[in-house]
Amino acid sequence: MSGRDIDAGGAPPVPLQAATPGRLARWRDSDLLASFLRSKTAIVALLATILMVGLAVAAPLISPQNPYDPAQLDLINSNLPPIWQADGQAPFYLGTDDQGRDVLSAVLYGLRLSLIVGVLGVITSGIIGIALGLIAGYAGGALDTLIMRVADVQLTFPAILIALVVDGVARASFGGALDVGPLIGLIVISIGLSFWVQYARTVRSSVMVEKGKDYVQAARLIGLTPPVILVRHVLPNVTGPVFVIATINLALAIITEATLSFLGTGLPETMPSLGTLIRTGNRFLFSGEWWIVAFPGLALAGLVIAINLLGDWLRDALNPKLQ
Amino acid sequence: MSETILSVRDLTVTFDTRRGPLTAIDRVSFDIGRGEILGVVGESGAGKSVTGSAVIGLIDRPGRISGGEIALRGERIDNLPPEAMRRVRGRRIGMIFQDPLTSLDPLFRVGDQIVETLRAHTELSARAARTRAIDLLAEVGIPAPERRIDGYPHEFSGGMRQRVVIALALAAEPELIIADEPTTALDVSVQAQIITLLKRLCREHGTAVMLVTHDMGVIAEAADRVAVMYAGRVAEIGPVAAVVREPHHPYAVGLMGAIPTLSQEADRLSQIPGSMPRLTAIPKGCAFNPRCPKVFARCRVERPEPILVGASRVACHLYDVTEKAA
Amino acid sequence: MSAYVEVTDLRRLFDVSKPWLNRVIEREPRRFLTAVDRVGFTIAKGETFAIVGESGSGKSTVARMVVGLLPPSAGEVRITGVSMTDPREAAARRRLRSRIQMIFQDPYASMNPRWRVGKIIAEPIRAFNLIQGEGAIRARVSELLGLVGLHADDARKYPHEFSGGQRQRVAIARALASQAEFLVGDEPTSALDVSVQAQILNLMRDLQDRLGLTYLFISHNLAVVRHMATRVGVMYLGRLVEVAAAKDLFARPRHPYTRMLLDAVPDLAHVGRARVPVSGEIPNPIDPPPGCTFNPRCPLANDRCRTEVPALLDGVACHAVQEGRA
Numbered sequence: 001m002s003g004r005d006i007d008a009g010g011a012p013p014v015p016l017q018a019a020t021p022g023r024l025a026r027w028r029d030s031d032l033l034a035s036f037l038r039s040k041t042a043i044v045a046l047l048a049t050i051l052m053v054g055l056a057v058a059a060p061l062i063s064p065q066n067p068y069d070p071a072q073l074d075l076i077n078s079n080l081p082p083i084w085q086a087d088g089q090a091p092f093y094l095g096t097d098d099q100g101r102d103v104l105s106a107v108l109y110g111l112r113l114s115l116i117v118g119v120l121g122v123i124t125s126g127i128i129g130i131a132l133g134l135i136a137g138y139a140g141g142a143l144d145t146l147i148m149r150v151a152d153v154q155l156t157f158p159a160i161l162i163a164l165v166v167d168g169v170a171r172a173s174f175g176g177a178l179d180v181g182p183l184i185g186l187i188v189i190s191i192g193l194s195f196w197v198q199y200a201r202t203v204r205s206s207v208m209v210e211k212g213k214d215y216v217q218a219a220r221l222i223g224l225t226p227p228v229i230l231v232r233h234v235l236p237n238v239t240g241p242v243f244v245i246a247t248i249n250l251a252l253a254i255i256t257e258a259t260l261s262f263l264g265t266g267l268p269e270t271m272p273s274l275g276t277l278i279r280t281g282n283r284f285l286f287s288g289e290w291w292i293v294a295f296p297g298l299a300l301a302g303l304v305i306a307i308n309l310l311g312d313w314l315r316d317a318l319n320p321k322l323q
Numbered sequence: 324m325s326e327t328i329l330s331v332r333d334l335t336v337t338f339d340t341r342r343g344p345l346t347a348i349d350r351v352s353f354d355i356g357r358g359e360i361l362g363v364v365g366e367s368g369a370g371k372s373v374t375g376s377a378v379i380g381l382i383d384r385p386g387r388i389s390g391g392e393i394a395l396r397g398e399r400i401d402n403l404p405p406e407a408m409r410r411v412r413g414r415r416i417g418m419i420f421q422d423p424l425t426s427l428d429p430l431f432r433v434g435d436q437i438v439e440t441l442r443a444h445t446e447l448s449a450r451a452a453r454t455r456a457i458d459l460l461a462e463v464g465i466p467a468p469e470r471r472i473d474g475y476p477h478e479f480s481g482g483m484r485q486r487v488v489i490a491l492a493l494a495a496e497p498e499l500i501i502a503d504e505p506t507t508a509l510d511v512s513v514q515a516q517i518i519t520l521l522k523r524l525c526r527e528h529g530t531a532v533m534l535v536t537h538d539m540g541v542i543a544e545a546a547d548r549v550a551v552m553y554a555g556r557v558a559e560i561g562p563v564a565a566v567v568r569e570p571h572h573p574y575a576v577g578l579m580g581a582i583p584t585l586s587q588e589a590d591r592l593s594q595i596p597g598s599m600p601r602l603t604a605i606p607k608g609c610a611f612n613p614r615c616p617k618v619f620a621r622c623r624v625e626r627p628e629p630i631l632v633g634a635s636r637v638a639c640h641l642y643d644v645t646e647k648a649a
Numbered sequence: 650m651s652a653y654v655e656v657t658d659l660r661r662l663f664d665v666s667k668p669w670l671n672r673v674i675e676r677e678p679r680r681f682l683t684a685v686d687r688v689g690f691t692i693a694k695g696e697t698f699a700i701v702g703e704s705g706s707g708k709s710t711v712a713r714m715v716v717g718l719l720p721p722s723a724g725e726v727r728i729t730g731v732s733m734t735d736p737r738e739a740a741a742r743r744r745l746r747s748r749i750q751m752i753f754q755d756p757y758a759s760m761n762p763r764w765r766v767g768k769i770i771a772e773p774i775r776a777f778n779l780i781q782g783e784g785a786i787r788a789r790v791s792e793l794l795g796l797v798g799l800h801a802d803d804a805r806k807y808p809h810e811f812s813g814g815q816r817q818r819v820a821i822a823r824a825l826a827s828q829a830e831f832l833v834g835d836e837p838t839s840a841l842d843v844s845v846q847a848q849i850l851n852l853m854r855d856l857q858d859r860l861g862l863t864y865l866f867i868s869h870n871l872a873v874v875r876h877m878a879t880r881v882g883v884m885y886l887g888r889l890v891e892v893a894a895a896k897d898l899f900a901r902p903r904h905p906y907t908r909m910l911l912d913a914v915p916d917l918a919h920v921g922r923a924r925v926p927v928s929g930e931i932p933n934p935i936d937p938p939p940g941c942t943f944n945p946r947c948p949l950a951n952d953r954c955r956t957e958v959p960a961l962l963d964g965v966a967c968h969a970v971q972e973g974r975a
Contacts, residue, residue, distance in 0.1 A: 034341060214759035217718055218820075222773040222827065223746050233761055366842035367813075480930045506915075510703040511869065513930055515913040539843065540872075540915035564920045581847035583876035585899065585911065586918040591854070592847035592876065598812040599842070 035317040042317075045309035052303045056112040063105035064091040068271055073100045079284075082291050095291040098284065103291055106277055107299050113273040114300070117187055118254035122246050124192030125253075129199025130242060134230050136200065137207025148204070151197040159194035159252070160259055166190040167265045180271050187266060191253045198245050206238035240318045247311035251304045258300055274300045328396060328498050328531035329355040329378065335390035336370075336377050336555075338602070345602040347373045347386065349555045352629075355499065355531040360522065362546030362563065363535045366578075368599040370555035375501045375535045377401075379416055380408040396498065414444040417492030417530075421504035423484035426491070427476040433487045434460075434472030437494050444495035459490040464520060482513035486520065493524060500525065503535045518545045539582050543567050551575045554600055554610035561635025571637040574611045609640065617641060652691035653831065653863050654698075654715065659724035661685040661710050665935060682935050684710045686887040687724070689961070692880075697857065697864040699878035699895070701871055703910075705934045706884040712835045712867045716751050717742075728831065747777040750824035754836040756816035760808050766819050767804030770794070773827040793822040798852060814845035818852065825856070833865045838873060850876060871914050875899050883907050886934055886942040892964045903965045905947045905975065941968065949975055 036042050055062070065072050077100040083093045094103040136147040154162070170186050210216060211234065219229045254274075260266035261275025262282075269280055274296045281293030336348035348370045355361045365371040376382050378393055380400065393401040400411055412418070420426045428436060437456040441447050447455060453472070460468035463486040476484055485505060492500050502521065506514040522545055525532045534546055542549050543563060550560040551572065559572040570576045580593030597614045600606060606613050612622040621640050629636040630643060666672060666679040685707040692698040702708040713719040715726050717733045726733040728749060731741045750773075753759040760769050770790045773779075780786050791801035797818040808816055817837065824832055834853070838846040850873065856862055868874050874881055878895040883904065891904040902908045929946035932938055941959050944950040949969035959966045969975040 214753040214755060215761055217713075218751070218753065218759045218823070219772075220718060221716060221746075221749070221751055222823075223776045224772075236761070236763055366844060482930050510931060511871070511915070512703065512910060512913045514915055516928075518915060537842065538915065539917055540919070543917050543920045544915045567917055567920050578844055579917065581844045582917055583847075583850070583870075583872040584917045585872050585875055585914060586916070591851055594847040594851055595844040596848075598814055598845055 032317055036313070039313050039317075041309055042313035045306045045313065048302065048306035049310055052111060052299075052306065053115065055108055056115050059105075059108040059112045063102070063108045064093075065102040065105040067101045067106040067109050070270075075100050077102075079289055081289075094295050095289075097281065097289070097292045103295050106272060107274070107295050110272050110274040110277050110296060111299055111303065113184075113267060113271070114254050114257055114275070114303070117184060117191070117257040117267075117273065118250050120184075120188040121191030121195070121253040121257070122250050124188050125195035125249065126199055126242065126246055128192055129196035130203050130235070132196065133200035133203025134207055134235065137204035138211055138226060138230055138234070140208075144204070147200065151200055154197050159191075159256060162194045163187075163190035163256055163260055164263070164265060166193055167260065171265075180267070183267060187257055187260060190260070191256050194256065195249050195253065198249070199242060202241045202245060203238055206241060207234055210234050210237055244311060244315040244318060247307060247314055251307040251311065254300070254304060254307075325359075326357045326396075327354045328357055328359075329533065330394045330397075331374075331378065331391070332394075333391035334374065334377055334388065334393060334401075336373055336382060336386055337389040339385040339387070342603070346389075346605070347555050347602060348377065349605075350391065351552070351555070351557050352391075353550050353557065353560055355533060357498075357531060358526055358529045359548065360525060360532040360534055360546045362542035362549040363533060363552060364537065364539055364542050364549055365552035366537060366599050368554070368601070369552040371535045371537075371552050372503055373555075374552070375503050375533060378499075378533065379412055379418060379501055380405075381412075413440060413497075414495050415497050415499065417495070417497040417500040419485075419488050419492050419500060419502040419505045421507050423481065423488045423508075424476065426488050427484065429476050432473050432475055433479070437472075437487075437491055440491055440494045456490075456494070459494060460487070462524070463487070463490045463493075464516075465490075481509055482516060485509060485513075485517055489517075489520065489524065493528065493530070496528065497530065499531045499533065501533045501535070504537070505534070506541055507536065507538065514541065515544075521545060539567070539578070551578065554605050555602070556610055557629070557636075557638060558611065559635055559637045559639075560629070561633070561637075565634050569633075571632050571635060571642060572611075572639045573615045573617050573641070577614075577616075609638075653694040653729060654692040654865070655727040655730075656691070656711075656715065657689045657725050657727075659685055659688045659711065659714060659726065660722045661707070661714060661719065662722045680935065683887050683937070684934065685714070685721075688884070688887075688889045689724075690882050690889065690892055692863060692865060694863055695857070695861050696879040697866055697877050699866040699868060699874040699881045700884055701868055701874045701881060701910075702884035703869055703931055705886060705931055707887040707934075708867045708869075708884050709835050711884070712751070712833050712865060715865060716749050716833050717746075718751075747773070747779070747827040748830045750827060750829040750832055752817070752820055752824055752832060752834040752837045755840050756813065756820040757808060759820055760816070760823070762808050764807070765804065766794075766806055766808060766811075769808070769819065770804070770823045770826050773823060777827050779826075779828065789826070790822075793826055796825065796856070797822045798848075812845070813841050814848055817841065817845075817849050821849075821852065821856070825860070830861070831863045831865070833867070835867045836869070837866075839868070839870070846873070853877070871899075871910065872916060883910070886931065886937050888942060888958075888966065889961055890943065890966045892961065903970050903975070904943075904967050905949055905969065906943045909946070941966075 077092065077096050078098050080089060080092050080096040081087050082095045083090060092102050096102055132147050136144040167186060167190050215233060216229060219233050257266060257273060258275030258278065261273050262279045264279065267273045267276050269276055272280065277296035278293055281296060284292045332352050334348055334351045335346065338345045338347055351374055353361060363371045363374060377388055382388060388401050392399055395411070395415060400408065403411065427433065434453065434456050437459060438449070438452045441452040441455055442449070457468045457472055460472055465471050465483060465486055479487060505521065506517050509517060518541060521532065524530070534542065536542060546563045548561060549563045549566045551558045551566065551574065553574050559566060559570060559575045566575060567579060570579050577593060577595035581595060583592055595614050600610065608624045609622040609627050612618045615622065627638045627640045629638045632642045661684045662681040663684055664679065665682045667677060672679065688711055690698065700708045700711060710719065714721045720734060728745060731745050732738045733742060767790050770793055771786050774786055774789060780789055790804050794801055794803055799815065799818055808819065811819065838849050841849060857864060866874065866877050875895060881893060881895050881898045882889050883891045883906065885906050891898065891907050898907065899911070902911050932945065938945050940955045940957055944954040947954065953968050959968045959971065962971060967975065
């Protein structure tokens with residue numbers, strides 16, 4: 001009862017006499033930013049994420065060693081503990097593994113690979129899911145039924161299983177030895193095919209709501225074709241939920257990559273991601289060299305938690321029902 | 324006017340927002356007598372709904388009553404603690420909202436909801452309460468009430484549901500009913516039924532009614548007196564016939580002229596230029612001055628206080644005698 | 650006077666069946682709702698034909714079929730002689746496309762909130778490739794904004810920076826951008842406050858005079874229809890029950906439903922009027938009464954009305970009128 005008048009009277013108090021505000025000003029005045037500044041969790045999560053991404057991007061500049069370059073490894077330095085322990089020595093701050101590889105460098109490079117695979121995986125699953133969701137929602141009828149039934153079937157398999165199947169089929173058809181480039185592509189496609197369903201479902205239901213709205217009807221009367229209407233008018237109005245899913249899925253994609261690598265079907269030991277590092281480090285856990293597995297594990301956990309918290313906040317901030 | 328039931332004096336409601344406090348209601352005063360229907364009319368943003376919420380103590384954060392007094396039969400109710408106010412609502416003030424579906428719990432039989440209200444606010448036994456509920460349903464014109472009392476809200480049509488809501492509002496024999504857009508969600512042919520019912524019941528029970536609506540037609544048919552609100556202030560208040568036929572405030576004049584009617588055939592409707600100011604930008608002086616055809620210097624600096632003009636009170640400098648003498 | 654729009658025997662069914670699996674399990678047949686049933690009328694060039702009706706009357710469905718947003722289940726719409734459905738006339742229809750536009754109830758919902766108003770108004774110009782060159786398009790947008798009473802600088806603003814009335818002006822400017830000559834307004838002023846409604850109604854009449862526009866005006870508000878229309882069609886539960894010149898319809902309503910509606914509308918002219926409210930409500934359109942759909946509420950209904958659907962003869966679909974009983 002009290003809401004209506006206030007909404008109508010005071011909702012977006014934009015001074016009319018002032019020049020039209022630019023995008024920057026609109027963002028500055030937006031509720032999203034205000035909500036962000038109110039949430040301590042969100043600020044911490046964003047800072048942590050930015051830190052991780054920064055470290056990953058700057059890995060070649062800041063890490064003491066290039067862990068992919070066998071020439072830089074020296075067996076003399078193998079199995080050194082972290083620097084604060086008795087046998088620790090610079091520059092191996094977090095210790096080394098059995099190859100003499102610096103754990104800190106390996107973690108930084110692994111973070112980089114994990115993030116690249118995760119982001120590409122999210123983009124791939126997003127493109128597949130959004131496209132199918134748009135088509136299903138707008139076309140309706142048999143096409144809609146077909147796409148959504150495929151999605152239903154897909155959902156009954158765990159994502160990791162699908163990724164394993166795709167991976168296995170591809171390896172079988174290309175032979176065992178794949179270069180790192182194609183291998184990353186393969187993992188990205190596996191992740192894309194595992195995670196598209198959520199995008200498709202969300203986009204489809206949003207499109208079904210949006211297509212009945214007047215602006216879509218108006219666009220039809222203006223003589224625009226369905227693809228133009230979908231991309232130009234409908235898509236921008238369904239991006240909110242897509243961003244939320246993408247953020248949360250980024251964490252899932254990173255975990256999926258780590259799982260694949262841990263199971264041995266992901267990235268090889270010569271070019272380790274966080275998952276590969278955990279797998280190789282796992283072997284030394286009981287012989288006392290805990291640092292080989294602990295630091296990659298901590299990095300992975302920190303990255304995933306930070307991204308997840310960011311996604312949770314974004315979901316709440318964009319959900320009008322919770323405000 | 325007979326005994327005063329509701330008395331509102333200089334009511335001010337402020338919303339504390341991130342961008343500073345906004346005054347949604349600015350020194351609003353009115354009285355409602357026994358058995359009287361006061362129409363509160365205004366366009367969106369005029370503050371009519373907020374006024375109704377303030378009277379029943381349902382202003383949600385970040386809003387708050389920041390000034391003035393609300394008295395029910397001489398007792399102040401604006402400063403009651405929440406628990407005491409909750410007892411006043413339902414027992415002494417009934418409520419009717421726009422959408423009957425939202426004020427009825429879909430999972431309960433309509434009779435149970437009325438019985439629940441009766442038992443919460445009166446000493447009636449369960450059996451007596453049910454008999455009373457059937458009487459109430461009969462009184463609001465529900466056919467076969469002894470059977471319909473066990474129906475669920477979704478089994479009633481829109482008009483019948485609004486009748487149930489009215490029965491619910493009347494259940495505890497309140498002194499005052501706040502009706503916020505009670506006919507807006509209904510079809511025109513049903514609107515008339517509800518208006519007639521509301522009028523008859525408040526006459527018979529001597530209930531005072533505050534009828535909040537944007538529809539001047541509903542006010543014209545239902546209300547005894549009407550308060551025209553603009554930008555959180557009362558522009559004009561008076562007997563409905565006077566305000567509709569001979570409005571004084573330039574906003575009320577413009578509003579009446581802008582409404583197309585079934586009887587007259589004007590080629591052009593009179594129109595008020597511009598639109599209601601936002602709460603963030605209420606003009607200095609008289610809030611209506613930028614849109615007023617009769618604006619003069621004083622309107623831009625000094626807020627007009629209500630002046631008695633005929634049977635109405637009008638907040639407009641045009642009617643200030645000292646102004647005319649000058 | 651040749652017909653600009655010709656609607657014959659228009660029908661539209663909506664499938665309201667449960668999902669296939671539920672139907673099989675619960676052994677229920679498919680169910681259809683007849684939203685529009687054998688509706689026919691003509692609109693002459695330059696006139697305003699209004700369709701008035703309450704909720705469920707099918708008036709908006711008719712509007713959507715006329716502009717081609719919704720395919721009819723049966724019947725035909727011809728505009729300037731071109732069929733809106735016949736695939737053989739697709740080429741002619743494409744040429745006609747830009748000349749038919751629609752104005753919606755909620756202007757904000759009908760435009761992309763992320764676009765500046767200039768881009769919104771220019772979109773049909775680009776889509777139909779009406780004007781080449783950015784400068785020429787900008788000039789045309791400025792001209793259109795001036796035509797609807799806005800300023801050329803407003804092109805740089807976003808829709809949320811406008812009030813409701815100004816947004817409806819933008820929507821009208823966009824409709825006119827494609828050189829439309831036939832505008833369908835689906836409750837174009839229902840979401841607006843009365844003072845703003847008057848501005849938009851006046852604007853629509855001015856534009857009609859200046860540009861020779863033809864209007865199909867859909868509304869539930871009889872007073873607005875009386876103000877705007879040259880001819881009026883009254884719909885009830887998917888059927889056209891009366892068609893007449895606006896003057897005649899409001900002076901001498903013939904169909905019992907029209908009479909009831911005119912009597913029921915809360916109107917400014919009815920101050921303090923004691924009324925006999927009409928009884929009953931609109932039945933569920935999924936399960937309409939047999940015969941004349943108005944028969945359960947009609948004081949003149951007899952056995953024939955309860956079994957036989959009356960045809961629209963001489964502007965009224967009523968057995969009682971045709972038999973001289975009314």
